[in-house]
Amino acid sequence: MHGTERFTATVHEWLLSIFTAGTTHFVEMVLIGLAYLGFFAIAGLALVYLERRIAAFFQVRLGPNRVGPQGMFQTLADALKLVAKEPIGTKKADSFLYSLAPYFLIISSLMAISVIPMGAGFSGFDIDVGVFFLIAVSSIGVLGILIAGWGSYNKYALIGALRSGAQMISYELSVGLSLLTMILLVGSLRFSDIVQSQSDYWLIFKGHIPALIAFIIFIISGTAESNRTPFDLVEAESELGAGFHSEYSGIQFAFFFLSEFINMFIISAVAATVFWGGWMPLHLGGFSGFNQTMDYIPGPIWFLGKTGVIIFLMMWFRWTFPRLRIDQLMKLEWKYLLPLNLINILIMAFVVWMGWHL
Amino acid sequence: MKSGTLFDPIEQDLHTDEYKINMGPQHPATHGVLRLILTIDGEVIKHVEPDLGYIHRSIEKICERDNYRQIVHLTDRMDYLSSHINNEAVCLLIENALEIEVSDRVKVIRTIIAELTRISSHLLWWGVMGMDVGALTTFMYGFREREMINDIFENTCGARLTMNYNVPGGLMWDIYKDFVKDTKAFLRHFVTKLKEYNDLLTDNVIFRKRTEGVGILSKETAISYGVTGPTLRGSGVSCDIRKLFPYSAYDKVQFDEILMKGGDTFDRYLVRMKEMEQSVSIIEQLIDNIPEGSILEKTRAVIKLPPGEFYQRVETARGELGVYVISDGKKSPYRMKFRSPGFSNLSVINEIAVGHKIGDFVAIISTLDLVIPDIDR
Numbered sequence: 001m002h003g004t005e006r007f008t009a010t011v012h013e014w015l016l017s018i019f020t021a022g023t024t025h026f027v028e029m030v031l032i033g034l035a036y037l038g039f040f041a042i043a044g045l046a047l048v049y050l051e052r053r054i055a056a057f058f059q060v061r062l063g064p065n066r067v068g069p070q071g072m073f074q075t076l077a078d079a080l081k082l083v084a085k086e087p088i089g090t091k092k093a094d095s096f097l098y099s100l101a102p103y104f105l106i107i108s109s110l111m112a113i114s115v116i117p118m119g120a121g122f123s124g125f126d127i128d129v130g131v132f133f134l135i136a137v138s139s140i141g142v143l144g145i146l147i148a149g150w151g152s153y154n155k156y157a158l159i160g161a162l163r164s165g166a167q168m169i170s171y172e173l174s175v176g177l178s179l180l181t182m183i184l185l186v187g188s189l190r191f192s193d194i195v196q197s198q199s200d201y202w203l204i205f206k207g208h209i210p211a212l213i214a215f216i217i218f219i220i221s222g223t224a225e226s227n228r229t230p231f232d233l234v235e236a237e238s239e240l241g242a243g244f245h246s247e248y249s250g251i252q253f254a255f256f257f258l259s260e261f262i263n264m265f266i267i268s269a270v271a272a273t274v275f276w277g278g279w280m281p282l283h284l285g286g287f288s289g290f291n292q293t294m295d296y297i298p299g300p301i302w303f304l305g306k307t308g309v310i311i312f313l314m315m316w317f318r319w320t321f322p323r324l325r326i327d328q329l330m331k332l333e334w335k336y337l338l339p340l341n342l343i344n345i346l347i348m349a350f351v352v353w354m355g356w357h358l
Numbered sequence: 359m360k361s362g363t364l365f366d367p368i369e370q371d372l373h374t375d376e377y378k379i380n381m382g383p384q385h386p387a388t389h390g391v392l393r394l395i396l397t398i399d400g401e402v403i404k405h406v407e408p409d410l411g412y413i414h415r416s417i418e419k420i421c422e423r424d425n426y427r428q429i430v431h432l433t434d435r436m437d438y439l440s441s442h443i444n445n446e447a448v449c450l451l452i453e454n455a456l457e458i459e460v461s462d463r464v465k466v467i468r469t470i471i472a473e474l475t476r477i478s479s480h481l482l483w484w485g486v487m488g489m490d491v492g493a494l495t496t497f498m499y500g501f502r503e504r505e506m507i508n509d510i511f512e513n514t515c516g517a518r519l520t521m522n523y524n525v526p527g528g529l530m531w532d533i534y535k536d537f538v539k540d541t542k543a544f545l546r547h548f549v550t551k552l553k554e555y556n557d558l559l560t561d562n563v564i565f566r567k568r569t570e571g572v573g574i575l576s577k578e579t580a581i582s583y584g585v586t587g588p589t590l591r592g593s594g595v596s597c598d599i600r601k602l603f604p605y606s607a608y609d610k611v612q613f614d615e616i617l618m619k620g621g622d623t624f625d626r627y628l629v630r631m632k633e634m635e636q637s638v639s640i641i642e643q644l645i646d647n648i649p650e651g652s653i654l655e656k657t658r659a660v661i662k663l664p665p666g667e668f669y670q671r672v673e674t675a676r677g678e679l680g681v682y683v684i685s686d687g688k689k690s691p692y693r694m695k696f697r698s699p700g701f702s703n704l705s706v707i708n709e710i711a712v713g714h715k716i717g718d719f720v721a722i723i724s725t726l727d728l729v730i731p732d733i734d735r
Contacts, residue, residue, distance in 0.1 A: 229493075239720050
């Protein structure tokens, strides 16, 4: 039994000793909701801080280092400023859609994050169609962007939103198909099964070259899904000002901003879970001594560490690459990634059928 | 997109139309208060109309009021990135009109500072070019090296951007003690960094795809619009005032005029990158033997140009800057006209941007290397 499982079990038993079974269930749901909200806020702020520091590191400057130790509370101060700010919109904006849009993004990111296990038995809910649920929920976010672009009555915002529609719908195919390639190896869409199946080797080692190709495709299309450079056409600042959130200010802008970083976290977390074993420590089949040593490091630390590595990779992309153009973006997906992905699935199916995987 | 068949459902049910967006006067891609009215069909640009006048300060009219010494300082505020070269243009004009021969020392120092200015201007352009195509880091890298040049300028004349180091008849004062040492240190450092720039941006696949074959400016169009400078040389037309009408110490140095063939965005980019290497070579030829001599020739306190017309051209970082003066023998000119490179370079935008997407358009404006106060004056 892992530490995280013990923790949840203890909390459950303690609550049962106080309340009835029904109330316990309700209280647990509220607690989980609060925990996710807290995680959402903290992870968002931490990621913004990390992004700024890492950007500064790439750009030979210091970054925020004044508020708190190493500037850690800078983003908190910025968030407080945004909360206190007056929301200013356009006069002709469709006020209902305009105010609705941020919630689409924030809710879709919040729901998507809930199925990812951060430790053994440590996820919001562990359903048997976990991967499918994640892909389905995360595509709601694009609706928010489209609504924001349409509702704010601004041509730049509209161009950004339409670009986003084209981009997200195209790259969702690659995200889904590259995950499907790995699911062929596991045979289950449930996230806990996916992690459990990697207790001897991580899937990226199990699946040989097809898994590696799927990983690269997932990272590329995941970067595109989270609208980051080199695929940040949605808010291409030198072209469109701020793109779809040009007309948002205050807390509504903060929602867009935070959900962007949470999306990056989700993409990295999924990559870490499906390809690098999630919370599963690095295990090598046949080396039980090595495996036991690795087990001393708790699961959540493995999970966050792996996610952090991929987040760093995505930040590295952002501060190095120029931006693609819209037709190049479409060409990359439909002419290169998608056919490659389909062939890759066939190869993976063949590998699994022949039993060549580890 | 051409449609118009009888049963085109889009045309019948959902009428599509072109629409206009204002790029600027407040927009990150125009680097100043330039307003571009774009007519757009989806993402494709159909027509571009520049609208000027947002930073017009009547510099030419003020010149008719001020005396010749004051005019030199006004020219800083036109193309502020090559302020030294603008000053030099006016000073050369006055010196030629009054037939003052400045010493070799002045000529060499002017040339060194002018080439440092060119590097500094191209560095800023490089940083912004990267930023316009989405690579944000280039901006910081460009500014890192530019800072060293600015420090040299600050130690030389006290100002970092609007220098006013030139005065009619020579220079305001002599170079400082460590000028040669600092400049050499900068050159040594800069040559290694140029390689880094090429690794980071020039050789990047995405950057190549974004710029190659985009915004092709043909020789004929370029000449007919009066395009000059690196923008023209990217189209393969040989036109460098430093070679054609050498001034200051340019007749004493060997350097190549960089010419490209294609005339696309990437060629214009490469011209500037290679020009920085040439500037380094020019400075290297001059820095070791700055001749001795007087720093300032004697001029009258109130300069009066003889009646007549005078013209002086110099090569700024953006192209040919022409200064035209009609003098009636008084202490200020009767009429003063600047032929700024930016204005002609901007006017070609409609010819080269039509048919490209918004993303390309930003890259195209970027390689025209516009400084808006230079266009508007």
